Amino acid sequence: MNFERIKKLIASLPDGPKKNSVVNKLNLLQKRTNNKGREGLHDEFSMKPKGHIQIEEINSNGEVVGVLADQPNLVVDGAEEILLRAFSGDPSRVLYKNRTLRSDSSKVYHLSVDKITEVENDTNIIVSHPNDIWNVVDDEEFNIEYSYYPNTLYLKEEPSVEPNQKAFSLHSAANASTAPLSAEIYSTFSNLFIGLGDGVNYDVSLADERLTYTGSFTGDEIKQTTQVNDEITFTQKISNFELLYQTSNNGGQIGVFINDVLETTIETLDTDLADGEVSENHLLIENLNQEEQSNVSIKFTGADATVTNPVVSINGLKWDAFSKDMNGLIHEFENFTNKFITPTAYNTTSVAPYTIQLEHAPVKPGSVAISYNSVKLEKVETLDEVAEGKYYMDERYGKAYFNRALTGLMVSFETTGQIMQDEKVSNLITKDIELQVIGETPSGDLNGSNRRFDLSFGRIETITVKVDGNVISEGIRSDEYKLNSYDDYAYIYFGSAPAEGSVITVDYDITKTVNVLETDYTINPSKELLLLDQNKSILKFKEDIQELRTNNVYVLDPEDTSNKTVLISQELMNNEILTNLELYYYSDEKPGVPTNYSRQVVLKPKDVNEYPWYALDKGSVQFVAEFEENVPNSSVTIREMGLFDGPRMDDHIKGFTGYPVKAFSLVRVGEARKDLATGLRVTWTITLTNENGDPFQGGK
Structure with missing residues (x-):
């Protein structure tokens, strides 16, 4: 980041002694740099953003009950621009906190002001700032949503029982005693949203420049080779990758090496197949250290002696590596879902017939997986076949039958939609x-x-x-x-x-x-x-x-x-x-079961007016969002998160114009289970660092 970018950033910071100190230091540094330039030397003061994320479990009272993740994260291209807007604001994207009363009127509130309303041209008007009024109300009385345009409630001044304070109540409908009250201006700065996802991996083109081919591979959609020791290699920070390959009656052997150690050997010879016939197969490698680079080699290592012209065919590759040009999560949670693949605990009825009723139905045939004490149970085709370790599934009604009472059954399934x-x-x-x-x-x-x-x-x-x-x-x-x-x-x-x-x-x-x-x-x-x-x-x-x-x-x-x-x-x-x-x-x-999920708005600090949280002495900005219980409304496995400068169209934020939303930061968090009763608080810290990796401490 050059001097002009830094000046633009600092100019947008709140006025005060700390800002003046930063400006003076920058001017001095620029003067020194210019002098060095005249002597034939070149020096550039550069900064780059660095991210860190903490994910905490919270209860219904907002109290922390556990930590799911505490780690650094990837900052994507364009981060500087979004960070600048986080400081300077974007007047075209004012976000309002719209409240609607859960009853016709609210209780009486008190505000420390000299005057709340007055009459002007025979019309009641509010003379206090709407945000001052909203700061004293109890949000439990309201339904709340965020919007790019405000709604209106109506304020009625009431007799005050508190010295030096004015009293008021809020109403859904106007009358002769009320004045219109606009919604709280939640943010005049960049409106940032945090999203969650459960993406495992994504398709990688076999022409991706991150793949290196050694030898005589041919083909586009399918990569084939007949030469032993030919290999495909890549080096990425990944937690898993999936190899898609074909078996045939002249297949060879594929060695999968991770960091130069043989992980497994795949036999692609299938003598039951006819000449020219192939079968699609895949191999998933998991539990890699996503914080470290993994060097992976997919190598043609040999073939059965009976095969005269062996061939290895690779028809796909998937992984979960993030890159700076990504603008979204691998799979962000949707507004509707038909997949309930995070195992959830069920108990059978205590008397015969011993059954469990899945939360959603009809069930997609063949999608149910049930385990008991970590042992997978067998699905049978008729009720008469139910026995120890076996169950019958009525897929239309989502009911499973067992031979005895069981507790702690772990169940995953999909619905038909x-x-x-x-x-x-x-x-x-x-x-x-x-x-x-x-x-x-x-x-x-x-x-x-x-x-x-x-x-x-x-x-x-x-x-x-x-x-x-x-x-x-x-x-x-x-x-x-x-x-x-x-x-x-x-x-x-x-x-x-x-x-x-x-x-x-x-x-x-x-x-x-x-x-x-x-x-x-x-x-x-x-x-x-x-x-x-x-x-x-x-x-x-x-x-x-x-x-x-x-x-x-x-x-x-x-x-x-x-x-x-x-x-x-x-x-x-x-x-x-x-x-x-x-x-x-x-x-x-x-199209499926409603999830209650949407990207969550980054919270405004509770005690100061800045947005987001500035920590100038640490060169950082914090973004915090909370996902309440029942969001999503089923057990899920969170594997990834994203920080975005806007919602999705599916989030139905009123007034959202559909402007191109950018991803600021993406992070993989391993596998963090979120149950129905678990809420999450995500704290994203973005720190500006200098060329040495040290925080830019602009407040000293």
């Missing part, structure tokens, strides 16, 4: 719809004497009858017919019997009553839709509403463009009345 809505039909509304029957041939003997012909449906509204293509009128004459329509059936009765061999066709409209199910979320019609009756039998989904003429079917209501209405037959296939139903559907509005 389907939403399940179960209803009693008696709680649903009904709807009459008009349906058409076209070209029906009524049932009845065409023997020249039969005059009655039965139709498939009752409740007929309009009808057209044709005999040999000629429309027949309704009436009582011999060349006419009479319609007899009832709720469950209908028939036509001709004045004279149609001739033997005649062709009778009938078009008619009917009214049918169907059940109406309103869903909580918009249905995605391109994905699977499943409806079960009280017998757990599947009803038939149809796209055409006309199919509701028959029993045991359901359709999406074509009149509802929001796709939140399902029309369902009242009767099942065997004319049984539908009494209970379960609907399973997908919705883009709720």
Whole structure:
């Protein structure tokens, strides 16, 4: 960082003796440097940011109950710019702390001022700064969110019971006695956010410049070699890496070396494969020291003597190394999730049947893993097979069955992302719809004497009858017919019997009553839709509403463009009345289980007005954010964190314009488990260091 950058930084610091001292030292240093330059020497005063992170467990009272991480971290490109903005502010990104009352009005508060409100032009106005007022309220009375534009509450001055203080209460609605109160200006400086993630690793291009190829590797998407001792090497700070490779009937052996020590040998020969056939495989190496560089070699070390032309094929590589050009976490927690892969403790019921009910369902087939006393249990296909060490999983309902009572079962699983809505039909509304029957041939003997012909449906509204293509009128004459329509059936009765061999066709409209199910979320019609009756039998989904003429079917209501209405037959296939139903559907509005997660705003200091925390005598700035209990609302494994100069669009911060958000700092924290009842406080310290790595102590 050159002198101009430093001057810009120092100019943005709060005025005072410490700042003046820094300016004087800098001017003196610049003068000396300029003099050296005229003598043919070159000297540059440079600084760079260095990061450190501490992650503490906190309880609901904010008290520290443990430390999960205390370590240095990577500072990415552009850090100086973001640090400057942290000092100097960005007026286009003012952040407000919006409060809404949990009831119509608040309790009475007192403020040490001479005047809170006055009347100006027949209007009540507040003459105290909003932040002074907000400093004395109890946040427990409010729902709080952060926004890029303010909301408004209404202040009413009350009789004071405290000497030399004014009293007030806050209200949700305005009246003649209130004055509008704008939200607290939380930050006029750079608004920084801290995010959490559980990313294990990410795909690395086989053309990545950090990979070194020795020998005769060929190919782009798949790297292949036929020469023993050819190798791929890289040196990175990683906690794990994953090698993707292919096996074949002419495969060779891959040696994986870490810091020149053989970690493992992979056999890529599979004699069960046919010529030209390959199988995709992978190997995960874990528990590396992420604080130190690991030198990794992936080497073609040899082959079985029976293979004449052995080949080694590498089709992918993953690792968790951070680089300065990264602008995000490997996998930041989402607003919705279907993966619950951090094992969580469950206890079975104490009496038979011995079951556990997973917190979320339906469960993705094959995703459940259950262990007891660190021993993985076996999943069986039927309830009859349940025995010691074996369990049966009802994936639709998320219920597992065991042979005895067990405590401390550790369970991980994934859900399908389907939403399940179960209803009693008696709680649903009904709807009459008009349906058409076209070209029906009524049932009845065409023997020249039969005059009655039965139709498939009752409740007929309009009808057209044709005999040999000629429309027949309704009436009582011999060349006419009479319609007899009832709720469950209908028939036509001709004045004279149609001739033997005649062709009778009938078009008619009917009214049918169907059940109406309103869903909580918009249905995605391109994905699977499943409806079960009280017998757990599947009803038939149809796209055409006309199919509701028959029993045991359901359709999406074509009149509802929001796709939140399902029309369902009242009767099942065997004319049984539908009494209970379960609907399973997908919705883009709720693609999984809500996590309650969002990036958290860096906290403002409690006792001073600066933001963030300046420590000029140590050359550092601290950023602190807290993640409360139930954020996220399931047990998770935190492996990474990021410091950003803005939220994500998915965080739904009101007024966020979607400006390009930059990552200031990224850190991997090993594996830190966060349970539902665990809150976290993250303290990020950014220190400006000189060329010797010592803190820039601008306050002395």
